Amino acid sequence: MVENVHKTGNIDYLKRSLTGKKQVVWKKIVNYVLVLFLFTFLYWSFTYLNIPVRRFFTMWGPIGYKIHQLFLPPDFGYLNNMKLLRSIVQTFQLAFFGTVVGLILCVPLAWFAAINVTPSKFILYPISRGIIILSRSIYEIIWAILFTMILGFGPLAGTLTCILATIGFSGKLMAEEVEAIRVGPIEAIRATGGNEFDVFFYAIFPQVRVAWAGIAIYSWDSTFRLATILGYVGAGGIGMYLRETIEMLDYSKTGMTLIVIIGLVIVSEVVSANARKKIM
Amino acid sequence: MVESYKLMKKKKTLYTTLILVVFFAVLIWSVYGVLIRDTNWSKIGSAKEVWEAVTRFFPPEWAYTLKLAKPTLDTFLIAVLGTFIALILSVPVAWFAARNFTPFFPVTYPLGRLVMTISRSVHEIVWALIFVAAVGLGPFAGIIALSMRSIGFTSKLTAEQIENIDYRPIEAIRAVGGNPMQVFFYATIPQVLPQFIGTAIFQWDINIRRATIIGIVGGGGLGLVFSQKMAAYQYAQATACLLAILLLVLVGEYTSTRLRTLIQ
Amino acid sequence: MTSELTQKLKNRNGKNAILIVENLKKTYPSGEPALKGVSLEVYEEEFVALIGLSGAGKSTLLRCINRLVEPDSGKVYLDGVELTSLDKKRLREARRNMGMIFQEFNLVERLTVLQNILTGRLGYIGFWRSLFRKFPRKDIERAVELADLVGMKPYIYKRADKLSGGQRQRVGIARALIQEPKFLLVDEPTSSLDPAIGHDVMDEFHKTAKTLGVPVLVSIHDVNLALEYADRIIAMRNGEKIFEGDAKGVTREKLSEIYQYEI
Numbered sequence: 181m182v183e184n185v186h187k188t189g190n191i192d193y194l195k196r197s198l199t200g201k202k203q204v205v206w207k208k209i210v211n212y213v214l215v216l217f218l219f220t221f222l223y224w225s226f227t228y229l230n231i232p233v234r235r236f237f238t239m240w241g242p243i244g245y246k247i248h249q250l251f252l253p254p255d256f257g258y259l260n261n262m263k264l265l266r267s268i269v270q271t272f273q274l275a276f277f278g279t280v281v282g283l284i285l286c287v288p289l290a291w292f293a294a295i296n297v298t299p300s301k302f303i304l305y306p307i308s309r310g311i312i313i314l315s316r317s318i319y320e321i322i323w324a325i326l327f328t329m330i331l332g333f334g335p336l337a338g339t340l341t342c343i344l345a346t347i348g349f350s351g352k353l354m355a356e357e358v359e360a361i362r363v364g365p366i367e368a369i370r371a372t373g374g375n376e377f378d379v380f381f382y383a384i385f386p387q388v389r390v391a392w393a394g395i396a397i398y399s400w401d402s403t404f405r406l407a408t409i410l411g412y413v414g415a416g417g418i419g420m421y422l423r424e425t426i427e428m429l430d431y432s433k434t435g436m437t438l439i440v441i442i443g444l445v446i447v448s449e450v451v452s453a454n455a456r457k458k459i460m
Numbered sequence: 461m462v463e464s465y466k467l468m469k470k471k472k473t474l475y476t477t478l479i480l481v482v483f484f485a486v487l488i489w490s491v492y493g494v495l496i497r498d499t500n501w502s503k504i505g506s507a508k509e510v511w512e513a514v515t516r517f518f519p520p521e522w523a524y525t526l527k528l529a530k531p532t533l534d535t536f537l538i539a540v541l542g543t544f545i546a547l548i549l550s551v552p553v554a555w556f557a558a559r560n561f562t563p564f565f566p567v568t569y570p571l572g573r574l575v576m577t578i579s580r581s582v583h584e585i586v587w588a589l590i591f592v593a594a595v596g597l598g599p600f601a602g603i604i605a606l607s608m609r610s611i612g613f614t615s616k617l618t619a620e621q622i623e624n625i626d627y628r629p630i631e632a633i634r635a636v637g638g639n640p641m642q643v644f645f646y647a648t649i650p651q652v653l654p655q656f657i658g659t660a661i662f663q664w665d666i667n668i669r670r671a672t673i674i675g676i677v678g679g680g681g682l683g684l685v686f687s688q689k690m691a692a693y694q695y696a697q698a699t700a701c702l703l704a705i706l707l708l709v710l711v712g713e714y715t716s717t718r719l720r721t722l723i724q
Numbered sequence: 725m726t727s728e729l730t731q732k733l734k735n736r737n738g739k740n741a742i743l744i745v746e747n748l749k750k751t752y753p754s755g756e757p758a759l760k761g762v763s764l765e766v767y768e769e770e771f772v773a774l775i776g777l778s779g780a781g782k783s784t785l786l787r788c789i790n791r792l793v794e795p796d797s798g799k800v801y802l803d804g805v806e807l808t809s810l811d812k813k814r815l816r817e818a819r820r821n822m823g824m825i826f827q828e829f830n831l832v833e834r835l836t837v838l839q840n841i842l843t844g845r846l847g848y849i850g851f852w853r854s855l856f857r858k859f860p861r862k863d864i865e866r867a868v869e870l871a872d873l874v875g876m877k878p879y880i881y882k883r884a885d886k887l888s889g890g891q892r893q894r895v896g897i898a899r900a901l902i903q904e905p906k907f908l909l910v911d912e913p914t915s916s917l918d919p920a921i922g923h924d925v926m927d928e929f930h931k932t933a934k935t936l937g938v939p940v941l942v943s944i945h946d947v948n949l950a951l952e953y954a955d956r957i958i959a960m961r962n963g964e965k966i967f968e969g970d971a972k973g974v975t976r977e978k979l980s981e982i983y984q985y986e987i
Contacts, residue, residue, distance in 0.1 A: 223546070225537045226541045227681075229599045239640065243594040255639040270498060273490035280487055304791055321585070321673045325690060332514040336496045346825050367792050368830035370894075372903055373819035373847020384835045416498065426589065438586060445581045 214307035228401040254435035262420055264437070268444065270456055271417035278342020279400050289393075290354035297358060297366065297384055299376040312355070316346030320379045320406050324415040335416030342403050342410075350399040354392055360388040397452045404448045408441045416442075474660045520699035528682065528704045535681030535708065538599050539671040542606030543664040547656075549607060550615035557615060558622035561648075572619070579612030584670045588677040599680035606670055610663050617659045658720055665716035671704050682708070740770040742802075742907050742939050748788050750796035758784040759795070760963040764986065766941050767908070771933040773954035773971070774943040780960040782943035786909050789941075790822050791815060803906050820847035823900025823938075827912035829892040833885040837876055837895050840884050841867040842903040863902070864877060870898040890921035897928050901936070908932060910942040913947065926953045947979065 225231075258264060292308035294297050323344050327337035365383035374382065413418025420443060425433040556562050556572030587605035595601050629647035638646065675683020682705050689698040743766040750759040758781045766772050774782050774839040789800050791807060800807040807818055823844070842859045849859060859867075871877045871912045884892065893913060900908060910929060914922035926942075930953050933940045944950050950957060951971050959967035962970040967978075 209880075222541070225541060229534065229537060229541075229603075230731075231541075231600050231603065243591075245596055246592075270493065273493040276486060277490040277494050280490075313710075314706075317669070317706050317713070319669050319673045319675065319705075322686065322702065322705070325676075325687075326517075328508055328692070329695075332500070336498050337497045339494050364826060364828045365832055367787075367845060368824070368826060370900070371790055371815045371819060371824035371909075372844050372852070374843075375816060375851075376852055378728075378846045381855060382832050382846065386832050387981060389834075405581075405583060409585050412585060416494075419757055422586070422589075427970070429727035438582075441583075441586075442578075442581050446577075447579075 198376050212289075216304060227303055232406060252435065253429075253432065254439055255432040255438060258433045258436040259440075264418070264440075267411065267416075267421060268440070269419040270335055271407050271411070271419075271444070274410075274416050275342055275400075275404045278339045278407070278423040279346050279396075279403045282343040282346025282403070283396050283399065284324075285343070286350045286354055287350050289347065289391075290358055291380055291384065293351065293355040294358035295322040295349045296363070297379065298359075299324075303392070308351075308357075309332050311353035312348060314343045316352065317348075320348075321413060324410050328414045333414035333416075338410045338415035338417055341415055342407060346399050348451050349402050350395050353395045353398075354388070357388045357395070358384060390459065395457060397456050401449060405445050408444055473630070482555050499608065516605075516695045517699045519696065520703055521696040522700065524700045525704060526699060528685065531682045531685045531701075532704055532708055533681075534599060534674060535683065535705075538602045538606060538674070538681055539667040539712075543610060543660065543667050544602045544673065545603065545607040546614055547660055550611045550618060552623060553611055553615040554618035557619040558627075560623055570613070571584075572693065576612045576619075578617050579608060579610075581615075584609040584674055585677055588674040592678040597678040597680045599678070601678065602671065602674045602680050605674055606667055610619045610667060613666075614656075614659050614663055618652060618656055621655045622648070625651045648668070653685060654723060657674035658723055661716045661723075665712050668712040669709055739770075741765040741767050741940065742803055744799075744801040745785075745789060746799040746801075748785065748795045748800070750784055750788055750793065752793045758774060759798075759876060761790065761798070762960070762963070762965050764958055764965065764968070766939050768939055769933055769937055770939045770952050770956060771930060772939070772941050772956045773950035774941060774952050774958050774960060775947055777947065778945065778959035779962075781963040782960055783911055784963075785960070786824075786911050786941070786943055789909060789920055790819055790824060792824075793932055820903055823903050823905035823908045824898050825893070825900050825908065825910045825913055826917050829889070829896050829916070831884040831892055831895055834883065836881050836883055837887070838864075838867055838880040840849075840895050841870060841898045841902055843901040845904070867898070867902055870901050871895075873901075873903060874898045889917045890924065893917060893921075893925055893945045894928065897925075897932075899937075900930065905938060908938055908940040910940060910944075912943055912945065914944065921947055924982070929953070949981075 189394050276290045289308050292304040293312055298305040321343055324337060324341040327340050361384060366379055369379045407417050409419040411417040412423045421437045425437060521679040551573050553575050556568040557576055562569045584605060587608045588602060591601035591605045630643055633643045633647045633683045671681060672683045676687045682701055686698055689701055733971055744857055745765050746765050747761045748759050749761050751757045762785055776782055784793060788795040802818060802821060805818060842863060845859060845863045871880050874897055876891060876894050913925050929940050929942060932938050949976060954971045957969060957971050957974055958965060968969055
């Protein structure tokens with residue numbers, strides 16, 4: 181043992197004494213196999229998808245050049261465009277409307293989707309869980325496309341998409357909050373003869389109120405971010421100009437639109453971070 | 461004293477009422493803007509016409525689902541690879557953005573944080589557009605766009621983990637005579653790794669969803685198929701495609717939840 | 725009703741049995757049998773203490789009586805009404821007649837003392853009123869009276885989460901009393917309190933039973949407190965009743981005999 185210390189140095193001795201058993205060797209083998217598997221998988225998938233790996237490293241130059249050529253300088257004069265400004269307002273309106281309606285719907289939805297307090301385990305619970313899962317799994321943009329197919333282009337489709345997005349986002353989180361509450365006050369209200377609504381208003385809601393408020397603000401962030409690009413598929417808002425300017429090859433305007441979008445998102449995040457501080 | 465308590469209560473009620481009034485005003489204004497001013501109700505048509513439009517999507521063309529196997533695999537791989545590249549790239553970004561380990565605070569810290577913010581603020585569709593314009597249609601653009609978007613999240617969580625680590629193992633390794641590399645591998649990594657893996661799995665799950673819509677913009681996989689079918693008015697096949705997406709997402713979500721509980 | 729039942733109703737020094745429990749059984753889904761067939765009666769103006777170690781089934785028994793937990797089999801009668809056969813709506817009406825006091829007080833933390841007491845009347849007011857917390861004036865006056873009774877009148881506008889343990893329990897008592905119950909179920913009222921406050925709380929229950937005429941069934945694991953206040957003692961172990969008798973008759977030998985089998 182002592183010769184080993186001199187030969188291999190302090191670190192190896194430490195490592196061996198930390199793990200101590202013969203399993204060190206076994207673990208090493210498993211590690212190597214995993215790494216080998218990983219690299220084989222990567223190699224295969226890169227080949228399968230025809231990914232030009234070399235281009236990954238060389239492309240940054242041409243990308244940078246292209247970006248410089250096409251997007252810069254952004255067309256600041258575009259800000260004077262009334263339609264663009266109107267669309268900013270529209271983006272906000274549809275996001276706000278959608279989030280509010282979505283949150284209102286989430287209140288009973290989260291209540292029904294919480295296994296511990298749902299008034300009906302075999303009907304309401306699976307239905308509300310199903311609604312939440314459905315809203316979450318299908319990407320919001322796809323909902324937007326579907327709505328534009330059914331209802332035509334415009335902010336109505338966008339609002340409906342925002343409602344579903346909010347439900348998907350907040351519904352799960354809010355239900356989880358309900359599932360985490362103390363059971364005591366629920367028992368107390370039931371023991372006095374209150375019905376399920378009483379249990380909700382006096383035992384459940386007071387406990388989850390604050391957490392739900394935080395989730396609501398969080399959800400606004402996410403939904404607003406979505407609303408800024410919904411217009412790309414025709415569901416209203418500033419995203420529409422993203423598509424238009426690309427199709428017209430007017431890339432400097434696209435760059436400006438992008439800057440506006442990013443700016444809006446940052447402003448919204450700052451505002452909601454402040455609001456969250458005030459509530460917590 | 462009762463007087464001041466009552467006064468404080470009155471102030472609070474006034475403040476709350478004000479906020480409520482503003483809230484409802486904005487709400488009504490939004491509803492007006494969306495429903496009345498900007499929606500052309502006659503264009504939408506009657507309820508019957510709307511319902512007709514909905515029924516065009518059902519029933520899905522089941523036979524078509526077999527042809528969807530390849531795009532599904534594509535989307536799956538795009539998600540995996542995109543997450544993988546994001547994870548690799550987020551290591552240096554997290555390193556820069558960690559207050560305690562960043563190599564040169566005035567420069568690298570803001571740089572790291574900037575990369576994170578940009579990554580998170582720019583929607584994946586925008587990323588996809590950028591890279592499709594740069595390298596053409598197909599999964600390559602999709603993978604890179606996806607990784608660009610994911611870096612923000614993974615590096616943010618990892619940076620927070622790094623900022624919160626326990627310094628004692630670091631001291632211990634230093635005391636034994638380890639060099640910075642060894643400190644990194646034996647003290648820092650074991651602490652950060654579990655959370656890192658959890659974040660990776662979580663991101664992979666989200667990225668499956670993102671991969672589908674990156675496809676819509678040209679990134680390949682199920683998303684591309686979906687947009688093609690919609691453009692060709694082949695709604696039944698589009699619905700089949702949607703079902704494939706739903707299935708893939710559910711499988712991904714189930715797997716990721718299971719894996720995460722395994723890790724804990 | 726069976727003749728045995730009718731006989732029970734008149735037993736005990738001419739006082740009626742308010743609560744009759746017949747052969748309650750409950751096994752939890754995990755496989756643990758919590759109640760293995762427990763029967764008991766509680767008569768008017770009685771103070772009955774339920775003793776036994778933790779896990780004996782005391783909490784489960786209390787919760788099966790007002791069906792917060794559904795018993796697997798057995799019957800419960802409150803003043804002649806069979807609780808175990810009621811549908812949800814009638815059960816809620818019946819629950820108005822039973823007050824319950826909890827180990828962890830179970831108040832609504834964000835509401836004031838007064839509002840918490842008023843929640844005891846929820847079984848009597850309709851949906852819209854409870855939503856807007858519009859309790860009838862009569863109830864509010866009664867709530868203030870009861871707050872005074874338990875010594876909490878100076879605090880009626882204070883939020884529940886700003887009270888001490890003993891104060892909270894007293895609010896819980898007032899909440900149970902505003903139901904004008906025929907019976908009081910009490911689950912370990914002193915476990916979360918300082919020992920000194922324990923006596924105050926037990927005094928309140930004694931007052932309730934004797935002065936207000938509402939019989940009380942208290943589950944408690946402090947045997948000394950039980951012997952000090954109760955008329956009758958019922959002892960449980962492993963889901964079964966192993967002893968029942970007047971508190972006066974419980975000597976130290978009897979106690980060690982009861983607890984002898986516990987290791």
